[in-house]
Amino acid sequence: MYYSNMKSVDISKCILCHDAVCTKACPAMDPARIIRALRFDNAAGASMMLPKEDVCLHCDGKCQNVCPAEVPIQKLMSGLRKEFPEQKEVPGLDDVDLSCDICGVKLENPFMLSSSVVASNYEMTARAFEMGWSGAAFKTICLMDIREASPRFSTVKTGEGSFYGFKNIEQLSDYELEENLNFFRELKKNYPSKVILASIMGRNEEEWTYLAKVVTEAGADVIECNFSCPNMEAKNTGVDVGQDPETVKRYVQAVRRGTNIPILAKMTPNVADMRPAARAAIEGGADGIAAINTIKSIINVDLDTFTTAPTVNGKSMVGGYSGVAVKPIALRFISDMYKDPAIRGHHISGMGGIETWRDGMEFIALGSGSLQVTTAVMLYGYRIIDDLLLGTKIYMAENGVKSISELIGRAVDGIVENDEIERDTIVYPKFYRDHCVGCGRCYIACRDGGHQALSFDEETHRPTLIPDKCVGCHLCALVCPEHAIRGDGKRMGKKKK
Structure with missing residues (x-):
């Protein structure tokens, strides 16, 4: 999702002010409260706080101009609206019992x-x-x-x-x-x-x-x-x-x-x-x-x-x-x-x-x-x-x-004991090429900390899996900063040694 990629970059810039000046500068919503919801992993709740109309489209951005941390507030609001095009409604929310x-x-x-x-x-x-x-x-x-x-x-x-x-x-x-x-x-x-x-x-x-x-x-x-x-x-x-x-x-x-x-x-x-x-x-x-x-x-x-x-x-x-x-x-x-x-x-x-x-x-x-x-x-x-x-x-x-x-x-x-874990198959990582930015982090990690199961094209800056070497550890997916490699590939039987 959109905010899984942005959270550590733009949202973390917010210093979570008391009596935030961005909210004082915005007549249409409470950007500080919305960003706080995003900061604490509540994007769905943040979307419920957006106005029904996209007020940021024709705004002069005064909220972010006064922000002491220079948080790109309009970018965050646009991204939130992109993820939730309509103000989110959650059926049954009032029926939930937290007691x-x-x-x-x-x-x-x-x-x-x-x-x-x-x-x-x-x-x-x-x-x-x-x-x-x-x-x-x-x-x-x-x-x-x-x-x-x-x-x-x-x-x-x-x-x-x-x-x-x-x-x-x-x-x-x-x-x-x-x-x-x-x-x-x-x-x-x-x-x-x-x-x-x-x-x-x-x-x-x-x-x-x-x-x-x-x-x-x-x-x-x-x-x-x-x-x-x-x-x-x-x-x-x-x-x-x-x-x-x-x-x-x-x-x-x-x-x-x-x-x-x-x-x-x-x-x-x-x-x-x-x-x-x-x-x-x-x-x-x-x-x-x-x-x-x-x-x-x-x-x-x-x-x-x-x-x-x-x-x-x-x-x-x-x-x-x-x-x-x-x-x-x-x-x-x-x-x-x-x-x-x-x-x-x-x-x-x-x-x-x-x-x-x-x-x-x-x-x-x-x-x-x-x-x-x-x-x-x-x-x-x-x-x-x-x-x-x-x-x-x-x-x-x-x-x-x-x-x-x-x-x-x-x-x-x-959660089971060590000897109860299934160890007879491999799940190969799946590559999403449209998300890849060619940084090569996956290649470096696999080469120096894994099983040398990736090749890297120096011209296209794209990795390629070498199936015979891959053991399905998923280190490449964990280090990818763009979530372009994921652990949702096919589970395959292990090759005989």
């Missing part, structure tokens, strides 16, 4: 804030609720004296400058316990339909039981046990707990002694296999699992100073890595747990790199029953909920899906 539940507690939709700075006080969380988020896992509360470092964030960026990976060395809530409990009380009073997950962390069984008791009394709907923070100054807390199944079980039992509301155990990805600790949590009385927390990481070594980011007085530490870069790892853990007989049937709240509605649906298809988001909110704001909700509704309506529950685990059966 679901978390261990029996109703959610208006599957999208919640995960336990972090994005849900750390009343004002922030109330604003998120007003904008459409269904719930929030509050930043972890404890009885410890939390001291934070400064600075405490750093990023990995793509070649175009957009955020890809995010590292933090932040710990838990630095509000006093009673302040946090008051936040809970006020939020439940003013937003009774929203769900509060009280993330807690203790240093011993007594603290876990006490925290469970007080957050329950303050109105929490669900407790989330933080067994996974990798940044703790206090020893034998956070990730140290999550790596020891016996301690996980013991602390869940302690939490259960203090509450009668659902309990989620938040698991660490800093293990080879998450299932033993998750099973232990279920055995201890947890009603479900939350995963994943951040991944231990070191990023961005400065080769002049030989320090890493974030640098605190010349030193740094291993910190938690998040963002879109961790999504494949998170999906693997979600799938593992959903398929496990001891865990399946218990709620899984999925997180780790969710930025678009499509990301969210992938988590649900692999077994998540609810979703949590932090890093994307930190980078782009609570407003991303607009396209998370609209994109999900459009997808469900177009595919005849009435309820989120119909999608949970739908993709799991397609």
Whole structure:
């Protein structure tokens, strides 16, 4: 599709302004909102925001003239109208039900804030609720004296400058316990339909039981046990707990002694296999699992100073890595747990790199029953909920899906063990010559990183497949910048060696 080719070039130029000047300059539509929808993989939703008439045809382009990032707005609007010649209508959109539940507690939709700075006080969380988020896992509360470092964030960026990976060395809530409990009380009073997950962390069984008791009394709907923070100054807390199944079980039992509301155990990805600790949590009385927390990481070594980011007085530490870069790892853990007989049937709240509605649906298809988001909110704001909700509704309506529950685990059966993969045939790549620009990227990749199965005509600048050498790895299709090679060729039986 058109936007699959343009997204990394023109759309990514938009810096997603607050109070965008392009929208102020356009009397006919909201170009900033439309481009935001495109940025978050919601082209269908963006098309619904276009005026019925093509107002860009005879416009002087003032919107893009005032854009500080020089985004080619008219080109984007023309391309969108080309893909959707008429204002898109989605039959059944109003019939889609986004409601679901978390261990029996109703959610208006599957999208919640995960336990972090994005849900750390009343004002922030109330604003998120007003904008459409269904719930929030509050930043972890404890009885410890939390001291934070400064600075405490750093990023990995793509070649175009957009955020890809995010590292933090932040710990838990630095509000006093009673302040946090008051936040809970006020939020439940003013937003009774929203769900509060009280993330807690203790240093011993007594603290876990006490925290469970007080957050329950303050109105929490669900407790989330933080067994996974990798940044703790206090020893034998956070990730140290999550790596020891016996301690996980013991602390869940302690939490259960203090509450009668659902309990989620938040698991660490800093293990080879998450299932033993998750099973232990279920055995201890947890009603479900939350995963994943951040991944231990070191990023961005400065080769002049030989320090890493974030640098605190010349030193740094291993910190938690998040963002879109961790999504494949998170999906693997979600799938593992959903398929496990001891865990399946218990709620899984999925997180780790969710930025678009499509990301969210992938988590649900692999077994998540609810979703949590932090890093994307930190980078782009609570407003991303607009396209998370609209994109999900459009997808469900177009595919005849009435309820989120119909999608949970739908993709799991397609993931099998290594020895179950069919290895007797080859799918040859298919070449679309009218899209080829003659860059030769496919030829270079196959020659230097594949099986030398392409020849390259120096005059026409066109590749040709050498079938006898091709093994059907599809590296050529993956590196093609114009989608001129695709993996939709014929499946053929393997030649005998």
